[in-house]
Amino acid sequence: MEIIRAIGLKMEAEKEYLTELDQPIGDSDHGINMARGFAAVEGKLPDLEGKDIGTILKTVGMTLVSTVGALPAPVWFGYMKAGMALAGKEEMDMDDFLSMMDTAVQAVEQRGKATVEEATMLDAMVPSLKAMKDAAAEGKSVREALEAGVRAAWAGAEHTKDLVATKGRASYVGERGLGHQDPGATSYSYMLEVIAGLV
Numbered sequence: 001m002e003i004i005r006a007i008g009l010k011m012e013a014e015k016e017y018l019t020e021l022d023q024p025i026g027d028s029d030h031g032i033n034m035a036r037g038f039a040a041v042e043g044k045l046p047d048l049e050g051k052d053i054g055t056i057l058k059t060v061g062m063t064l065v066s067t068v069g070a071l072p073a074p075v076w077f078g079y080m081k082a083g084m085a086l087a088g089k090e091e092m093d094m095d096d097f098l099s100m101m102d103t104a105v106q107a108v109e110q111r112g113k114a115t116v117e118e119a120t121m122l123d124a125m126v127p128s129l130k131a132m133k134d135a136a137a138e139g140k141s142v143r144e145a146l147e148a149g150v151r152a153a154w155a156g157a158e159h160t161k162d163l164v165a166t167k168g169r170a171s172y173v174g175e176r177g178l179g180h181q182d183p184g185a186t187s188y189s190y191m192l193e194v195i196a197g198l199v
């Protein structure tokens, strides 16, 4: 709950920057979408007090879909699918977190019909998940694993500048998108950074 509230604050704080990133390659609404979605989520939090993690994430996903209905639907479905996988759980350990992220990546890939190297949020999500899995397998602490994930996410977001988008609105601008960082990969990196800062 605390994490979701903090993500909402971060999205509000970075609203203008994310929207600026969406300007040259999209329709200048990514920051507004994220902030509006999480503001609606904030309103649902009181009802979620004491509920299991699965219910919380599912509600977050459904609230985001209903307030920011349009694309990028993949991210919202990621939350919902992740929620279903954690139904009944009251607490989450690193294994749960990694399997939640696995589910989220798969949901985004399926719903978005996208894969890495297409200049979407997946270019941050996939390498960060790999870095976190590797760190966990090496016996690193949860904090270290998350920090490795955050570094990989930002490197991935940075790498989207070198990619020509083939999915989503950014695909309409083709090669003119080169040099621009993907807003979705950026907002994902912020989300993970918030999570890492709270554990």
Ligand code: ADP
Residues within 6 Å of the ligand: 022, 026, 027, 028, 029, 030, 031, 033, 034, 070, 071, 072, 074, 108, 111, 112, 113, 114, 119, 120, 121, 122, 167, 168, 169, 182, 183, 184, 185
């Ligand atoms: P919209 O594209 O409807 O304006 P936003 O601006 O809020 O929505 O979000 C754009 C972000 O969504 C992109 O930066 C990209 O990361 C992500 N995205 C767009 N299309 C896809 C897709 N098909 N698969 C995965 N992610 C996508």
Ligand code: MG
Residues within 6 Å of the ligand: 022, 026, 027, 028, 029, 030, 169
């Ligand atoms: Mg947009």
